[in-house]
Amino acid sequence: xxxxxxxxxxxxxxxxxxxxxxxxxxxxxxxxxxxxxxxxxxxxxxxxxxxxxxxxxxxxxxxxxxxxxxxxxxxxxxxxxxxxxxxxxxxxxxxxxxxxxxxxxxxxxxxxxxxxxxxxxxxxxxxxxxxxxxxxxxxxxxxxxxxxxxxxxxxxxxxxx
Amino acid sequence: xxxxxxxxxxxxxxxxxxxxxxxxxxxxxxxxxxxxxxxxxxxxxxxxxxxxxxxxxxxxxxxxxxxxxxxxxxxxxxxxxxxxxxxxxxxxxxxxxxxxxxxxxxxxxxxxxxxxxxxxxxxxxxxxxxxxxxxxxxxxxxxxxxxxxxxxxxxxxxxxx
DNA sequence: GCAGGTTCGACAACCATGTTGTCCATTACT
DNA sequence: AGTAATGGACAACATGGTTGTCGAACCTGC
Numbered sequence: 018x019x020x021x022x023x024x025x026x027x028x029x030x031x032x033x034x035x036x037x038x039x040x041x042x043x044x045x046x047x048x049x050x051x052x053x054x055x056x057x058x059x060x061x062x063x064x065x066x067x068x069x070x071x072x073x074x075x076x077x078x079x080x081x082x083x084x085x086x087x088x089x090x091x092x093x094x095x096x097x098x099x100x101x102x103x104x105x106x107x108x109x110x111x112x113x114x115x116x117x118x119x120x121x122x123x124x125x126x127x128x129x130x131x132x133x134x135x136x137x138x139x140x141x142x143x144x145x146x147x148x149x150x151x152x153x154x155x156x157x158x159x160x161x162x163x164x165x166x167x168x169x170x171x172x173x174x175x176x177x178x
Numbered sequence: 179x180x181x182x183x184x185x186x187x188x189x190x191x192x193x194x195x196x197x198x199x200x201x202x203x204x205x206x207x208x209x210x211x212x213x214x215x216x217x218x219x220x221x222x223x224x225x226x227x228x229x230x231x232x233x234x235x236x237x238x239x240x241x242x243x244x245x246x247x248x249x250x251x252x253x254x255x256x257x258x259x260x261x262x263x264x265x266x267x268x269x270x271x272x273x274x275x276x277x278x279x280x281x282x283x284x285x286x287x288x289x290x291x292x293x294x295x296x297x298x299x300x301x302x303x304x305x306x307x308x309x310x311x312x313x314x315x316x317x318x319x320x321x322x323x324x325x326x327x328x329x330x331x332x333x334x335x336x337x338x339x
Numbered sequence: 340g341c342a343g344g345t346t347c348g349a350c351a352a353c354c355a356t357g358t359t360g361t362c363c364a365t366t367a368c369t
Numbered sequence: 370a371g372t373a374a375t376g377g378a379c380a381a382c383a384t385g386g387t388t389g390t391c392g393a394a395c396c397t398g399c
Contacts, residue, residue, distance in 0.1 A: 022197075022289030025296075025309060026215075029194035031316040036187040054187075055356090071376055083357055085377070107365050107376040128183030135186075135315050147311045148186060150304065154296050155192040216385090232347055244386055246348070268347040268394045346395075351388100358383070367374070 040127045049120050056096065057124050059087045060117050063097055068111045096120060201288045210281050217257065218285050220248045221278050224258055229272045257281060 037054055044052050059073060067073040074084035088111065091097040096117035102108035113121075136144045198215055205213050220234060228234040235245035249272065252258040257278035263269035274282075297305045 021309075022291070022293035023218075023286060025293050025312075026194055026197040026201075026289060028309065028312045028316055029190050029197070032312055033187055033190040033194060035316055036183075036190070040187075057184075069376070079356090080358065081375095081377070082359085082379090086356070102376095105366070105376080109377075125184060128187060130183070132183035132186050139311055139314060143311065147308060148182075148189065150300055150308045151186075151189045151193055153300060155189055155196055230347075240385090241387065242346095242348075243350090243388085247385070266347080266395070270348075341399090342397100344395105344397085347393085349391085349393105351390085353389105354385105354387070356384090358381100360379105360381085362378085362380105363376105364378105365374100365376080368372085369370100 036128065036131050039131055040124060043127045044120070044124060047123060049123065051094075052120055052124070055087065056091060056094075057121060059084075059091060060096055060113050060121055063091075063111045064113045064118070064121070069102070069108045070111075073111070091117070197289065197292050200292055201285060204288045205281070205285060208284060210284065212255075213281055213285070216248065217252060218282060220245070220252060221257055221274050221282055224252075224272045225274045225279070225282070230263070230269045231272075234272070252278070 041053060059077065062073055062076045065076075067076045070085045070088055071081040073088065074081035077084060077087075088097065088099065092099055095114055098112050098114055099109045100112070102110040132144075139147070202214060220238060223234055223237040226237075228237045231246045231249055232242040234249065235242035238245060238248075240248075249258065249260070253260055256275055259273050259275055260270040261273070263271040293305075300308070
């Protein structure tokens with residue numbers, strides 16, 4: 018097989034998609050239609066202190082404009098609120114709503130359940146080992162899940178421009 | 179830690195991105211600027227017999243229109259040619275050019291090299307085991323790498339998991 | 340041989356999610 | 370106070386998908 022390398026990549030993608038697709042579907046089933054990982058990520062960043070668009074952009078490694086668009090969606094769905102920042106009139110302070118937190122909570126729960134399923138299939142020790150390897154291989158660089166079609170996108174570092 | 183499930187997903191994505199980003203960058207370094215996994219996939223499908231837009235769409239699980247757009251790019255870059263099909267005047271027969279094959283070949287080579295690096299890090303046996311687990315977990319469903327921002331996209335009810 | 344359905348490919352409009360670039364108000368710095 | 374930096378808005382555009390529609394070519398049944 019001359020494609021084991023590429024296959025490995027596909028397999029990794031497959032694993033990710035499998036989890037995320039299932040989680041998204043389950044979240045929808047529970048009444049949170051159309052919640053996507055990116056939303057969760059953004060909310061998490063907001064909850065973690067990225068309480069304005071520019072900062073959120075920085076944390077998510079996207080432009081502030083992109084962050085603003087995401088925020089608009091989150092706000093529209095009632096997952097975050099935006100109020101004037103009393104300390105800085107330029108800012109609009111973001112806050113995750115109870116509904117937003119609820120979605121995050123359920124998301125976590127679902128992912129835990131999915132992981133537990135995998136664990137049941139191959140055993141806890143084996144999954145732990147698997148995760149260890151994965152961590153080793155991936156390293157510590159934070160993972161970006163950004164650009165539309167990033168699978169097919171130009172990547173900053175090199176080809177860039 | 180209540181996020182091990184989600185972290186597992188991220189880790190998988192990280193692994194995929196790590197490989198793909200490296201491969202894309204390396205391919206660019208070798209003069210094939212802007213070649214993306216989706217291109218490779220499409221070329222592979224063409225080479226494997228999807229020699230018209232509609233068929234390609236089917237194989238890639240995207241609409242024929244989307245396939246047509248991809249083909250346009252591939253053609254523009256000289257990776258595929260389009261000629262009238264002598265047997266069916268509706269069709270434009272696709273063929274991967276030598277350049278296209280070259281890109282595929284180099285892509286494979288690069289992925290192999292990346293996999294070999296991982297192998298060197300954790301050992302062949304361990305990597306094999308890792309891949310086995312991954313295969314078990316992912317199953318045999320073909321992996322789609324389609325929709326723009328699929329990470330953040332609505333997913334048809336199937337869930338895929 | 341031809342009517343009617345199916346398929347191919349093209350075009351246009353649109354959605355989603357990014358990106359630059361520009362601009363103004365506000366804040367921070369010197 | 371004057372100037373730089375920052376936050377956010379808006380507009381234009383790139384990418385890569387999606388529907389919807391349509392004409393031309395093919396296929397099938399009568």
